[in-house]
Amino acid sequence: LTGTFYIILLSGLSSWSFRSHTCGELRSHHVGDTVTLCGWVQYLRQDLFVILRDFSGLTQILIPQEESASHLKAVLCDLTAESVIKVTGTVRRRPAGQANKAMPTGEIEIHAENVEVFNVCRQLPFEIKDFVKKSESLRMQYRYLDLRSSQMQRNLRLRSQLVMKMREYLSNTHGFVDVETPTLFKRTPGGAKEFVVPSREPGRFFSLPQSPQQFKQLLMVAGIDRYFQMARCYRDEGSKPDRQPEFTQVDIEMSFVDQAGIMSLVEGMLQHCWPAEMGPIEVPFQTMTYEEAMRDYGVDKPDTRFSMKLIDLSELFLSTDIEFLRSALGRPRGSVQAICVPSGAKLFTGKDLDGLKQTAKTQFEQELSVVLVREDGTLKSPLRKLLSDSVTEELLNQTGAKPGDLLLIAAASLHTVRPLLGNLRLQCAEILESYGASPRDLSAFHFLWVVDFPLFLPKEDELEQLESAHHPFTAPLPEHAQLLYTDPHKVLGQHYDLVLNGCEIGGGSIRIHKASEQLYVLKNILKEDSSLLSHLLEALDSGAPPHGGIALGLDRLLSIMVGAPSIRDVIAFPKSFRGHDLMSHAPDLVSEEELKSYHISVRWPTDGGGEDEGK
Amino acid sequence: LTGTFYIILLSGLSSWSFRSHTCGELRSHHVGDTVTLCGWVQYLRQDLFVILRDFSGLTQILIPQEESASHLKAVLCDLTAESVIKVTGTVRRRPAGQANKAMPTGEIEIHAENVEVFNVCRQLPFEIKDFVKKSESLRMQYRYLDLRSSQMQRNLRLRSQLVMKMREYLSNTHGFVDVETPTLFKRTPGGAKEFVVPSREPGRFFSLPQSPQQFKQLLMVAGIDRYFQMARCYRDEGSKPDRQPEFTQVDIEMSFVDQAGIMSLVEGMLQHCWPAEMGPIEVPFQTMTYEEAMRDYGVDKPDTRFSMKLIDLSELFLSTDIEFLRSALGRPRGSVQAICVPSGAKLFTGKDLDGLKQTAKTQFEQELSVVLVREDGTLKSPLRKLLSDSVTEELLNQTGAKPGDLLLIAAASLHTVRPLLGNLRLQCAEILESYGASPRDLSAFHFLWVVDFPLFLPKEDELEQLESAHHPFTAPLPEHAQLLYTDPHKVLGQHYDLVLNGCEIGGGSIRIHKASEQLYVLKNILKEDSSLLSHLLEALDSGAPPHGGIALGLDRLLSIMVGAPSIRDVIAFPKSFRGHDLMSHAPDLVSEEELKSYHISVRWPTDGGGEDEGK
Known part of the structure; x- marks a missing residue:
């Protein structure tokens, strides 16, 4: 929890509270102060330290080792993770060489003088640690634990x-x-x-x-x-x-x-x-x-963090002999369009290309022509032999394709070809990113x-x-x-x-x-x-x-x-992927008796009946 | 609209708007400025003025009388009340003696130079004037008109x-x-x-x-x-x-x-x-x-803007001969209690007293004893003859009743007598207020x-x-x-x-x-x-x-x-007294077809059947 955006006024954060400070607040200028902190036991270390957590951060509590504090020591050493306590003690500077620079409160620790245990925590279904991976359904079922993560x-x-x-x-x-x-x-x-x-x-x-x-x-x-x-x-x-x-x-x-x-x-x-x-x-x-968005990006909500725009090749292929292109151009609003994927020829595997073709086929019922530009500038494509030298040159020229790039070409009515290439454009960006390329700045907001x-x-x-x-x-x-x-x-x-x-x-x-x-x-x-x-x-x-x-x-x-x-x-308490509240089990059964005052009754679906068509 | 609490920053109120100022904003220091106002026609006066309204107030628009502005004049004079217009013109100081001190913009008027009519208003079911009384159902049906009132x-x-x-x-x-x-x-x-x-x-x-x-x-x-x-x-x-x-x-x-x-x-x-x-x-x-509230006010949510507290007379009547008092005191947690209504004897009519007795009888199944203290200090009450001089004196003493005051006495278990007198206490305050007395400060917040x-x-x-x-x-x-x-x-x-x-x-x-x-x-x-x-x-x-x-x-x-x-x-769009949205007619009928996907059907009540018990 390093950001400060969401903590505007630290001063009012402990008003009306049992605590004097939050667990993220103490610094070396507090040394010598008597403070009271409330929070959750993140973990115990070597029976020497309790690491205490609240929404604002972590603070190290030093367990006193003196004989006179044996009861206090026993209570603290007995704590289970996620138990809730209140600790009063004195802020001390950590011994030389033991400061933790990665921790905002890392210069100090609290020498515990008094502790109150509010609640002992039972064994939890998962640990409250950011690196612990939990299944989605476990997160939803125990949302009140999931929300303790620093991310949530x-x-x-x-x-x-x-x-x-x-x-x-x-x-x-x-x-x-x-x-x-x-x-x-x-x-x-x-x-x-x-x-x-x-x-x-x-x-x-x-x-x-x-x-x-x-x-x-x-x-x-x-x-x-x-x-x-x-x-x-x-x-x-x-x-x-x-x-x-x-x-x-x-x-x-x-x-x-x-x-x-x-x-x-x-x-x-x-x-x-x-x-x-x-x-x-x-x-x-x-x-x-809208027209520009559809023309350049094939979609009405373009991701403008990267280019890879749609290129209209209809003119280039106006008098082509290539049958599928000519027939597409002959239809109403027929068009030949392409996108050029930088380094696509270099990076994409045959499986990636098959995936793109598969998308074209299953979602748009279209064939996709794939043209790889080799490092020497020659093309690798089933289309290659059908393209004259001048058309090839013009194709590279109009699409700006360079050695190592990939061209995806589709021919159909604008109604189909634009969404198709708009879709493939996004898919290609993801594939490029999976190989470590950076077609778009993922930290940018466009x-x-x-x-x-x-x-x-x-x-x-x-x-x-x-x-x-x-x-x-x-x-x-x-x-x-x-x-x-x-x-x-x-x-x-x-x-x-x-x-x-x-x-x-x-x-x-x-x-x-x-x-x-x-x-x-x-x-x-x-x-x-x-x-x-x-x-x-x-x-x-x-x-x-x-x-x-x-x-x-x-x-x-x-x-x-x-x-x-x-x-x-x-969202604090979302419904699951399937629309259920996995914590409380909503939606839930309601008795016919309770439905009576609303003048409704349940139509239970019968096997093979028509009533559950709506499902 | 005189309060300023709800208009914090006048400066941003016209941002992004067709208007340059709101209708409540212009003062004499604006004289000479060209301004644009948008609003509703409150009324026309003598074919000379349009009074224009928006949420912030009213401004007087001067209809130009020059021949060269005859078209503008015609448009303005033709406007129906509540039509929506935009007017551009020059701010002028009103002629001497014509300033309206009751109107925040009363020192100025706008000499109209240009008008755009956005919408002509049809005849409305009621006028948008604060003094026009409308029935509750009309207000609800035409809520979008009702909300135009300065109160709403x-x-x-x-x-x-x-x-x-x-x-x-x-x-x-x-x-x-x-x-x-x-x-x-x-x-x-x-x-x-x-x-x-x-x-x-x-x-x-x-x-x-x-x-x-x-x-x-x-x-x-x-x-x-x-x-x-x-x-x-x-x-x-x-x-x-x-x-x-x-x-x-x-x-x-x-x-x-x-x-x-x-x-x-x-x-x-x-x-x-x-x-x-x-x-x-x-x-x-x-x-x-809670115990104090019940003891002193007979209710767990006392109106502390006035006193008239419950007075426990049980001790006084401990050895009384009066049968109904003695029998009440003999029961578990039995008690005799009173409230003293200042000037009640002077102001309350017989009908008022009957009303109080009626409340005691119907809501609490109790008899109420009424004691009026005459101006000469003597009592008027059926109890009078049953009270010894010393008890009478002590009664007046303990209740603090003065000439002209009214005592209401009830005897029952605490469980009943407190809520009864708590209820009558509020009823008496209202009766007193109906006669112009001021038992409580109605502008106070307790x-x-x-x-x-x-x-x-x-x-x-x-x-x-x-x-x-x-x-x-x-x-x-x-x-x-x-x-x-x-x-x-x-x-x-x-x-x-x-x-x-x-x-x-x-x-x-x-x-x-x-x-x-x-x-x-x-x-x-x-x-x-x-x-x-x-x-x-x-x-x-x-x-x-x-x-x-x-x-x-x-x-x-x-x-x-x-x-x-x-x-x-x-509430902007409340349900009516009976729980209906009178504007859109919710709740409304939904077809069985639409209910199918929710697997429910309506159980229509049958005459004399058991199904509408819940009603």
Whole structure:
């Protein structure tokens, strides 16, 4: 625990406490002081020392060896690891040569004069030492032990501090009002991922909302002007692994603002709350249109920590004889594209290349052409003989491929070839890293705005019908407002996504604030039952200001900041990979008797019956 | 909107906004500036002025009368109330004699030069004026309009600021960690008031907890040391009116602390967050034992803003001939008690006295003796003739009753007579206030700690069996620890309630931190199935520090601070008196199809069937 970011004011850390100091606090200028520490026994050393731990660090306690202190010695030597004690004693400088420079309190030790044992610890399922590896399920079952690790202590404290600084920025500096919105709400149209909560009225259910979207807009209609909330949100993703059914978003909305305003606000907030120890972040963040992101990175949330962009080779192969390329180019929006993996030819094994081809085949149903550039500049590839010298030269020229590099070439419609190469680009970066290459700076934080998304997309199963790319409340670009009524599929929206290191950590939009426009979108474009949103439409007709906002995924943001593999590492009591609380065993059985007052009963699945299709 | 408490930094209030200033901001030193305001049309005056409103106040906009501005004039004169506009213009000093001293911006007006109409408002169900009375159901149905009132704006902003200052105190000054705990949890033993949430596993349910009690204790076991959370809690009170199914508590827990420590912490926090405009609050708060509270006020949450304490007259009537007094005194813990209502004889009508007797009869099954002290010092009462001169004199002496005062006398077991008179005491204060008397200072805030509660109480329906007075995790007073094993019904607990003006606004305790003691309480004293809490017992056995905490009811605290009749007035989107969201119509019907994936079906009540017993 060396960082100081999450310990702002050491002075108040022991107020109202049995202790006089924390275990991370004492230095040589305390020598001679009588102090009281409380904490957990990390370990005993040679019956001479107890190493005592609390959230702030470790302190060495010297066990007195004098005959007169034999009782005290006996008590201390008897302690099991993780027992909880209070020790009073005198701070001493450690004998010459025994200072521990790796330990912040390493210059001193406490000569114990008094001890109180609060609790003796039984044998634990695992030791509380950072190097002890525990299985995920053991960590979840004994979460209260897992949280004692310095990593989890740091993550939870960082989370608390980060949120506090966001609040200061929003509330104290810019007048945002922290408003709590209900979580017992009404089911939204098409809200298939919303948990239901039975009420005591037969057949009537509340619903746990996926976000406070409607409420934040209503608060703008209510004249709150600026709203924020660290909002608990719920999403029932059923059987999907590694999703948390409840999560937290930094939810923001303001009136009389445009897209640029919200973007500046978020940049200012992140800059303000960013821990100094992680290095400064620069604003404004890079901005890219959706079209540019798809063109250059094949994905709408590009990892801009490295290049390896998609290269369009369609022109080069326009008059090619190579059958699969020509046929791809002949199709609507057909394209030939490549990425160049620096040192890929040198580093990648045949197995790596097979893996990439496998991804292309299974996830995208595409063939992938692999071209290795040998050290002498010649190509190794099934394509080699089909390429003329001039095309070969132009290929190397356009892709910038150098000896030792690897080219991955795919040909299909843009709709397919971009996501394919976007996916392989990330996979290649990981392979390169596994060989010790550093295509991206893993300690860097690259924020990126992606803007100008299409407002509507064709439905997957019914291409003629449009659905919202994000949600039905997003306003069109001002210059596209009329296109809504003539060419809705061409309309771009005032939606913006915030991307960090290739992960979407937030999204928002300027909302439609006119009832007539909102009604047209719901009824005429989306063909939805607008009566379910009649309260919102009525509100827009009651003096709604122009407004917009954003929601940031707090758990995701934090997990990227601390480099955690899962958001479970930044949540105190997460559900397991399979959505269970392994500590308390939730969800749990409830008796039919208890369900009676909610007027529901369980439909137990029957073998071979249709009822468990939903599983 | 005159208070300044909730507008800390005016400077950042217009950042990123279309406006240059808020509608409450401009003063005479702005004269000559070109400004842009955004807001709602409060009203038009004589086709000369538009009064524009936002959350911060009102500004007068001068409609230009020049021919060259005829279009602008037409647009402005056409505006309906509550339409939303942006106006750019020049700040002018109002002509001599036209300044409005009642209006913070009353020295200036804006000469409009440009207007943009964002939204025209339709006819509303009620006007947005503070003096317009609306029915509760209309307010709830159109909550986004109701929130535009200056009262509701103030309440929500005060709430936001108050919480922010609590956070600063806890997090920045004293190192508390803001930890979010899950709301999808396991049903707790006897948790009859917990909403259930069906999962996609047949028969298995999450539960929405009534408080994060278990999690906060587990965080202490986890070494978090100091935790707080503005915690959303849920309580399904079924058909009880005026209860909110979700509410917020300021949830606090810390390790290595005793009862006095937690009490100081809360006092410091409330003092820190208390709005200056409400006057300072003094610490430490008054402390009273449960026994003292019951003895003097007949209730465990006394309103200490006024005296009118219970007076024990048992000694006086020890050898009385009056039958009902003697018989009461002859019963176990029998007692004769009185309260003296100053000026009660002068002010109370016969109807008032009947009302008091009615309360005694219907709620407590007791007769109430009423004694009026006439202006000449003689008594008017059915008791009068039964009292000797010396007893009469002693009665007036002990009760301090003066001419014009009223004595209410009841005789029963302490168990009954105290709550009866405690109840009548409050009723009398209200009656006095209805006649313009001021028994209590209604602008004062009297905080009070009540301590030394019994740890267990006999079950109502099974007097031999004990149940927890608060919850099973409360530790006994240190000096009563051994009594647990010998005389549990005599044990007092380390529980403390915080009372404000006669309302309980918080409660907490030092918890049991030894597994063996916790197990003994659950198993041997409460006879509960301890296996349901096995994870907590296991945690206590894994190195649990001594710890304790408190939870404050944020909604209740705020409603007392602002003098609101209901907590609905300090919640943005509350449920109605009957538990419904009248705006969106939650709870709502959900199709059987949608319930299928949760493996539940609705049990529709049949006429005369047993199924709707729970209603």
